[in-house]
Amino acid sequence: MPRKKLALIQFSRALVPLMVVTFHAAASVMYYFDFDFLGLSVYPLSGGVNYFFTLTGFMVFYIYYKKLAHPEELRPYLLQRFIRIYPLYWILSFLWLMVVILLPAHFGVGHETEAATLWYSLLLLPSSQALDPILLVAWSLIHTVLFYAVFALLFLKKQRLIKGFFVIWMAGSLLYALGFVPGEQELVYFAFSQYNLMFAAGIASAWLLLRAPFPAGVGWLLTAAGLAGFPLTWANYHYEWLPLAFDLTTGAASVLLLLGLGSIDLRKDIYLPRALDYLGRAAFSIYLSHLVLLDVFSELFAAFSLFDLLGGWVTTLLFILLSSAGGCLVYSYMERPLTSYLKKRLITKPAPLTDRSVQQPRTSAK
DSSP, rough: OOOOOOOOHHHHTTTTHHHHHHHHHHHHHHHHHHOOOGGGGOOSSHHHHHHHHHHHHHHHHHHHHGTTTOOGGHHHHHHHHHHHHHHHHHHHHHHHHHHHHHTTTOOOOOTTSHHHHHHHHTTTTTTTTTOSSSSSGGGGHHHHHHHHHHHHHHGSOHHHHHHHHHHHHHHHHHHHHTOOOOOOOHHHHHHHHHHHHHHOOOOHHHHHHEEEEEEEEHHEEEEEEHHHHHHHHHHHHHHHOOOHHHHHHHHHHHHHHHHHHHHHOOOOOOOOOHHHHHHHTTTTHHHHHHHHHHHHHHHHHHHTHHHHHHHHHHHHHHHHHHHHHHHOOOOOIIIIIHHHHHHHHHTTTOOOOOOTTSSOOOOOOO
């Protein structure tokens, strides 16, 4: 039986970049022009990246759960994950590096051209010196690469041993998040980050729904609760109603949202307009490119005094629209054709020859 397409989950991928773009656009306008869009400057993060981590765990299990414990499936998995992240990331990193080199007074903070930064950044490796990657948003990809690497172990045969390691890793992450594991070094934090728990929560959500999805009505309630969890988290952070950690509440909201949307998708056949489906597919390109686009727009608006002409609201909304549209162009003209080409060259197997596929020589008429 073919795997069911999850239309709502697919569209929800756009939730991450749109939330992050909005918050980063507000931060850019605040930094350059001292305009506080919707009062967002008081919040540290949108929480959208926590949904990204949870969604990553959900999707990787949903896509590959039937292939676990099959070592022959490990190579295709690794190739697919590599193609998903690295090629587009490398291209955008090199393009931005050229901009930083050519216009150092306007862009960059000075460490982007250092050998250590290039090494750790391009390979998406954690650094004991807490070096920021060339593309600042790529910090989340470093955690994603770790999760993909650990998940790859589940394709091997010794399942009991590997699952035991996975449980110990999650237990260590939980204890570290609760403050029971000492250590403030960057690599210790990276290995036992709270984001590991979000990946695991996504896996658990997919496992649960594959066994017994909730009724569609319950799914809608869970979806509403998950969506409401984000603004409630922002309000709680600002007004301090309850002593709850930001990552805890946005992580819980992410799980509720996944359980809700996943249940609806599995219970019903959902068909979304092509524009919404496209937006979900373009999510990675939007996320990866939006921050550098916001930097460029901010410099241009400052150089030509466009903020004074348009005002804060119009400027911020234009930043959100233009950076999202720019990400869509990156998807259409870079990510999609590049991914398609690499999958054909590295993953797609040629069809085996059959008797019918070999043309028989014609015999001359007598």
